[in-house]
């Protein structure tokens with residue numbers, strides 16, 4: 212009997228999300244500065260009679276336990292590539308908020324790829340795994356790689372970034388999720404409504420901020436706080452106006468920066484150090500503007516197979 216294999220995969224926050232115009236293929240070009248943070252899902256692959264998915268954790272009931280699950284799609288893609296029978300039980304121990312803009316589904320896809328590759332002995336190279344990740348979703352390659360990285364294209368073309376120190380974050384988890392395609396559509400709608408147009412002809416190519424990259428490199432939280440931006444934030448706020456109160460509560464509690472994480476609705480707050488993060492977390496919890504509060508620091512390592 213082959214031993215189960217468990218992979219641990221981090222969540223992400225986008226410290227810069229610059230969104231270009233709508234491309235003919237329905238995606239947007241990005242300058243997407245990812246930072247992996249220490250909130251993790253674990254995916255365990257065990258031999259089984261057929262493909263089966265189970266999920267545990269507080270948000271488990273919001274995750275589909277079938278072949279639409281990104282982890283199942285990852286296992287099927289890997290099995291298809293190598294001509295292997297995808298008879299595997301994937302158990303997802305979920306700690307990353309679901310539909311929260313923290314790439315939880317992407318984390319599970321990257322974790323399933325890594326765990327199944329080890330279980331099946333398919334020995335994929337890093338390049339093969341990254342190509343499969345990119346097919347599964349724009350955020351999935353970063354879930355594999357972790358750390359800090361600049362994502363170009365639709366976010367799948369990654370260049371690792373150096374970071375000078377750990378950054379301390381507080382996350383305010385909202386009630387209910389936001390659909391990523393709906394948030395991108397709302398971004399386009401707001402751009403149309405403002406008269407700029409929304410396509411690649413109308414919007415300048417997105418570029419990473421030199422000040423932001425420098426702040427990451429030097430590990431300076433105040434400089435990073437001054438440079439964080441998220442072009443999807445107006446769209447997330449338009450779809451979920453109550454997030455403005457959450458952002459204000461974090462700022463009032465002493466956060467250096469308050470922003471929507473990716474497509475939201477999780478809000479991310481940067482703090483000077485772990486002590487300041489605890490104070491921001493307490494202020495947010497007392498504000499009643501979110502369902503749960505989490506603290507985590509980053510950069511965190513990418514998808515990793517855990518030792519027995």
Ligand SMILES: C[C@](O)(CO)[C@H](O)COP(=O)(O)OP(=O)(O)OC[C@H]1O[C@@H](n2ccc(N)nc2=O)[C@H](O)[C@@H]1O
Pocket residue numbers: 225228237238239240241243312314317347348349350351364365366391392395473474
């Ligand atoms: C918002 C972010 O989380 C920021 O990292 C990502 O851009 C979203 O990445 P993801 O969830 O992996 O998204 P995908 O599964 O690749 O795409 C879902 C949908 O989001 C929209 N989408 C996604 C990525 C991108 N660069 N442009 C887009 O317009 C498209 O409508 C697409 O059909």
Ligand SMILES: Nc1ncnc2c1ncn2[C@@H]1O[C@H](COP(=O)(O)OP(=O)(O)OP(=O)(O)O)[C@@H](O)[C@H]1O
Pocket residue numbers: 273274275279280281282303308309310311312313314315316317319320350388389391473474475
């Ligand atoms: N393994 C999975 N974990 C979570 N959601 C999944 C998974 N597989 C499929 N889904 C579906 O995908 C939707 C988006 O979930 P996910 O948690 O990945 O969103 P997200 O964190 O906002 O993504 P991103 O930050 O990459 O845009 C969920 O509502 C759920 O129906």
